[in-house]
Amino acid sequence: MRLVFLGAPGVGKGTQADKVSALYGVLKVSTGDLLREAVRNKTALGVEAKSFMDQGKLVPDSVVIGLVRDKLGDPSCEKGFVLDGFPRTVPQAEELGKVLASRHIGLDRVINFQVSREDVVKRLTGRRSCPKCQATFHLDFAPPKAEGICDRCGSGLVQRSDDQREAIETRLKVYDEQTAPLISFYEQQGRLSNLDGGGSVDAVFQNLTKVLAACKTA
Numbered sequence: 001m002r003l004v005f006l007g008a009p010g011v012g013k014g015t016q017a018d019k020v021s022a023l024y025g026v027l028k029v030s031t032g033d034l035l036r037e038a039v040r041n042k043t044a045l046g047v048e049a050k051s052f053m054d055q056g057k058l059v060p061d062s063v064v065i066g067l068v069r070d071k072l073g074d075p076s077c078e079k080g081f082v083l084d085g086f087p088r089t090v091p092q093a094e095e096l097g098k099v100l101a102s103r104h105i106g107l108d109r110v111i112n113f114q115v116s117r118e119d120v121v122k123r124l125t126g127r128r129s130c131p132k133c134q135a136t137f138h139l140d141f142a143p144p145k146a147e148g149i150c151d152r153c154g155s156g157l158v159q160r161s162d163d164q165r166e167a168i169e170t171r172l173k174v175y176d177e178q179t180a181p182l183i184s185f186y187e188q189q190g191r192l193s194n195l196d197g198g199g200s201v202d203a204v205f206q207n208l209t210k211v212l213a214a215c216k217t218a
């Protein structure tokens with residue numbers, strides 16, 4: 001099963017991608033994770049990415065697409081993948097189409113998670129992350145067992161700088177300008193399913209599995 005999850009920052013698509021990955025045995029591919037991994041392992045693309053990140057610049061498409069291309073060729077993606085946070089722009093989506101076409105595969109479904117702007121801001125400002133193992137928590141929706149401590153590895157949790165309010169406004173603006181056009185891009189291809197992302201994690205997941213079950217048998 002090959003999926004793309006679309007939606008504004010904070011709609012919960014990363015959490016849903018984790019659950020889909022666990023249920024169907026497909027790999028969750030997040031470009032944030034790919035970038036961190038490449039920088040940590042000092043791969044050629046990682047070194048290139050870091051030079052942009054160190055200057056506070058956006059990592060260029062060529063680097064991000066290179067990372068995605070390598071990962072999709074990995075045996076861990078044999079059963080499929082969920083792309084979380086990629087593509088972010090129409091040009092990236094076009095490049096992704098080329099990468100998949102070169103492997104003679106296509107996307108099964110693009111899921112567009114819909115959540116009100118007010119809820120998105122609430123979700124983002126409550127997010128806490130583990131700097132060590134990358135686990136994420138939420139003050140209201142998924143609190144850690146002990147306040148401020150990672151359940152998984154015991155490290156202290158932090159609020160990532162891009163989850164702070166001013167950064168969130170900027171991220172949402174960038175999303176509206178660059179990423180929202182992907183919705184019509186995939187709609188025109190007949191691959192898009194809209195999903196109400198407003199309920200609890202479990203309720204959203206239940207609806208998601210219904211949509212995926214329909215595309216699996218199709």
Ligand SMILES: [Zn+2]
Nearest residue numbers: 130133150153
């Ligand atoms: Zn941790």
